[in-house]
Amino acid sequence: MAELKADTVVLGAGMVGVSAALHLQKRGRDVALIDRHNVAGEETSFGNAGIIECASIFPYMFPRDVGEILNYALNRTPQMRYRVLDLPEFLPWLFRYYLASSPARALASARAELPLIRQSLIEHEALVAEAGVPGLLRKTGWLKLYRSEASLAKAVHEVTRAKAYGLDNQVLDAKAIAAREPHLTGKFAGGVYLPTPGFVPDPGGLAKAYAALFGRRGGRFFVGDGRTLEQHGRNWRIATLQGSITAREVVLAMGPWSDQVLAPLGYAIPLQVKRGYHVHVAPRDNAVMNAPVLDADLGYCLAPMNRGIRVTTGVEFARRDAPASSAQLDLAVPRARKLFPLGEVIDAKPWKGARPCLPDMLPVIGRAPRHPGLWFDFGHQHHGLTLGPVTGRLLAEMMTGETPFADTGPFAAERFG
Known part of the structure; x- marks a missing residue:
């Protein structure tokens, strides 16, 4: 050749x-x-929730709350699970991640990334126009739901914190949640609507x-x-x-x-990975979801993709190429059915992917x-x-x-x- x-x-x-x-x-x-x-x-x-997160200025850092860390260590939370066999490989990285997540260092990371986050949707809009695919970018924002008063209080604190950076996210009560997404069911302490992010129905x-x-x-x-x-x-x-x-x-x-x-x-x-999973499920009874919805306390997200409602999981720490685990989706899909009218699973098998992360x-x-x-x-x-x-x-x-x-x-x- x-x-x-x-x-x-x-x-x-x-x-x-x-x-x-x-x-x-x-x-x-x-x-x-x-x-x-x-x-x-x-x-x-x-494989992701399709959100262009131009309002998410604080990175996903390792938690500092002792109780939360203990729950993670016991492998009890839907938001994060780990593969025990792979623990020796990623534990040193987790320690570096923990150190980098101190309040001062986390704020430094947020400030470093802020110019990129602010410009992110603008750059996508330009490329979407040049590519001639306006239907692949929607201005819907997205919604975070909180089932407990404690988790809602933390979210409200983050909303207040974000206002210092020019973000006007909206705190919603149960009535406002129902008005925005009328086909959701469940009891919620409240929610936060982020109006500025874009949504991609086919990433x-x-x-x-x-x-x-x-x-x-x-x-x-x-x-x-x-x-x-x-x-x-x-x-x-x-x-x-x-x-x-x-x-x-x-x-x-x-x-x-x-x-x-x-x-x-x-x-x-x-470089380490955070793995994640998704599966598409057909909506029932002509139910419509207007924007991605995060069920924050239960650790999954629903996104109205072109293919169906995408159920996405939280984080799994495991070797990049380790066998897939159904544990998180086994928890997420039944919970999602209680939140939104869902019918048959569309995909022959769940999708598994890996997010590349530095500490x-x-x-x-x-x-x-x-x-x-x-x-x-x-x-x-x-x-x-x-x-x-x-x-x-x-x-x-x-x-x-x-x-x-x-x-x-x-x-x-x-x-x-």
């Missing part, structure tokens, strides 16, 4: 990688996008639409394995089914698989410290769908010598030594 060439190779065609490819392409780079699947958006980007489809835009603009898509990446003089080379590609620069955007490239190159960046809940974006031409764009934790386009812009500005619109220091790989 002939040797292929590009200015830049992007490894990974999830929301993060496709967005980086588009922003580099806009700036005149000849970009080759490579994924192990023959289409974009088949892994982590496929995997949106990644594919962005990839199609990349292709229409001359971008090339290849099927290949990121583990074949190697330095070749001043360039980089990677094998694909269509032949080897040589490029001056490579962007590592392989999400939870980024360690497969990092480790052979000698980088000890503490400080910030992605790694920027230049690889010891390898010229290698750039990082991974570790977006729960916000891969939200942040993909905005971090793609930030990275492209860094790579092309523009002045970045946000401070890049907090996202540098060097923060881990």
Whole structure:
């Protein structure tokens, strides 16, 4: 096969990688996008609640409440479970996560990510318009429900805290919840409505639409394995089914698989995964859900996807490729049926995915410290769908010598030594 060439190779065609490819392409780079699947958006980007969380300015940090931690340790909560066999592997990472979740460090992470969160929906709106898929972005916001007065009080505190950052989230009583989502049933202490986030009723489809835009603009898509990446003089080379590609620069955007490239190159960046599951269920009796709904105390989320009502779980700590567990969905689906009229399960089997996380809940974006031409764009934790386009812009500005619109220091790989 002939040797292929590009200015830049992007490894990974999830929301993060496709967005980086588009922003580099806009700036005149000849970009080759490579994924192990023959289409974009088949892994982590496929399975989530579809929320562009431009109002979620505080990262998902490790809890500091002793009682809550004890419940997690006993594996009793639907919000978080862990695979006991994998405990030795991820326990050291959990300790780093706990340390990074101190009030001061958590606030520092929130402030670092705030410019990205604020810009996230704007960047999606631009790409949705360019891709010509307005039906894949809805301005619905989303709703969080609280069953106990204690959990509602914590949520109200967060609403007050968020007002300092210009967010006007709304506290709802039971009557207001019923007015917004009339087909919900149950007793609630109250809820919080976040009006500004966007909703994507087909996250995997949106990644594919962005990839199609990349292709229409001359971008090339290849099927290949990121583990074949190697330095070749001043360039980089990677094998694909269509032949080897040589490029001056490579962007590592392989999400939870980024360690497969990092480790052979000698980088000890503490990447871990939080796994999650979803299944689609048909609504009954012509019931309609207007926006995603989080049943906060019971640890699951419902999202009105094009395919059906998506029931998504909380976090599972386990090895990325460990066998799937039905435990969280076994709890979530019966509870969801009591909240909203649900019929038959649509999917032949549940979907399992992995969120790539660093202890400080910030992605790694920027230049690889010891390898010229290698750039990082991974570790977006729960916000891969939200942040993909905005971090793609930030990275492209860094790579092309523009002045970045946000401070890049907090996202540098060097923060881990």
